Amino acid sequence: MKKLYYFILLFSLTMFAQYEKKEITINETITGNLYTPETNKKPNLVILLAGSGPTDRNGNQVGMANNSLKFLAEELAKNNTAVYTYDKRTVALLKQGKIKEATSISFNDFITDAETVLNHFQKEKKYRKIIIAGHSQGSLIGMIAIQKKGDAFISIAGPAHSIDKTITDQIAKQAPFLKKEVEDNFKILSEGKTFENKNPMLESIFNKEVQPFLTSWIHYNPQEEIAKLTIPTLILNGTRDIQVGTKDAELLKQAQPKAELQIITDMNHILKKVNDDTTENYATYSNPELPIMQELVNSITVFLKTL
Structure with a gap:
């Protein structure tokens, strides 16, 4: 009965946890949202990196809104984890009307941006641990950016090949x-x-x-880069991911044997639950109302508690 009481209490706190969302500008090409939970303790901070293309802080592109990163940030904040999500440099420059600059970006610019964000929050000394979580292309960016300093790394639907x-x-x-x-x-x-x-x-x-x-x-080869990490690492992928298969996650795990690997049943590339229907799978990419899978949130939350 005592264990049941504590389970109900923990569930209630998770369901009703509050957080503040505030826009934070770090420099002229980095602006995003900081989700800060209301807690008396120093929270962990997850820096969430978006996937390929002109993707914004919410995980959306023009004509393809799914709010995947927004939902993930909100759910982690409800579980007492601070999260910073920011527009990719491409999006920031396009918003400023700098089309020529946006088309001359290199992959290294994305790594520099992630390192800049990491340095910014480390200097603030407000957080217990700072973790980079990269989705898709952001996985490779994150595993490179965090090699110099950082507390943990999370790969979400990250490719294993160049x-x-x-x-x-x-x-x-x-x-x-x-x-x-x-x-x-x-x-x-x-x-x-x-x-x-x-x-x-x-x-x-x-x-x-x-x-x-x-x-x-x-x-850049993801298997070579993840092998360089000496920090706690979590590798996540879904069985319904039609862009990056579970084989990629397994190869990343082989390259970094100390990492924890979790495969989430029925999760697709944008973190939503789908069945076998390929039409349904693609339809989720433009559904901003469909929530992300709770199993993903739970996996990340449990991992963060071990740090």
């Missing part, structure tokens, strides 16, 4: 007749060169503006 192999494998499954051309294009980029793409089917991948970005990204 971007050239990831894209080549995707093309091989969807359009195998394009695989050889894609491989040849990436070989050129890996040598630091650019080229004129003459195949309209590959324009979204290899257009002239994005080639320098791919060149800066291609040299």
Whole structure:
């Protein structure tokens, strides 16, 4: 009966925990929301990094709002964890009308931004532990940014291969007749060169503006980077992720044997619960009302309590 009482008490505190959301600007390209729980103790802080593309602090892109990162930040704040989510540099520059600057970003700029955010909050000395949690592309950014200093790392739906192999494998499954051309294009980029793409089917991948970005990204291998970590690490993925499969999570675990691996049943790439239906899976990417899976929140919360 005593154990039941404490369980009910803990459940009630979690359900009704309050938090404050405040916009924080760190520099001209980094602005986001800080979710601060109402607690008398120093909370842990999770810096949440978004995935690929022009993704904002809530996990949304133009025409594709799902609020995945917003929901995750809110749920963690309800569990007495502070969270900072910020717009990617691409989004910040586009909001400022700096289109040319937005298209000349390198992958290293994203790493620099994550390091800047980490340094900012470390200097404040308001938090017990500071953790970087990276989603998708943000996983690779985070595992590099936290290597110099940081308390823990969380990979959420993070790829295990360099971007050239990831894209080549995707093309091989969807359009195998394009695989050889894609491989040849990436070989050129890996040598630091650019080229004129003459195949309209590959324009979204290899257009002239994005080639320098791919060149800066291609040299990072997630398995090599996560192997460098000496801090507590949690690797998360879902069985319904149609972008980054559970095999990637397993490979990251092999590269970093001390990490904790958790596979969440029925969770897709944007952290929502779906069934086998592929149509339903894609539909969640534009559903800002559908909540994220509670199992994800629970897994992160339990991990944070062990730090």
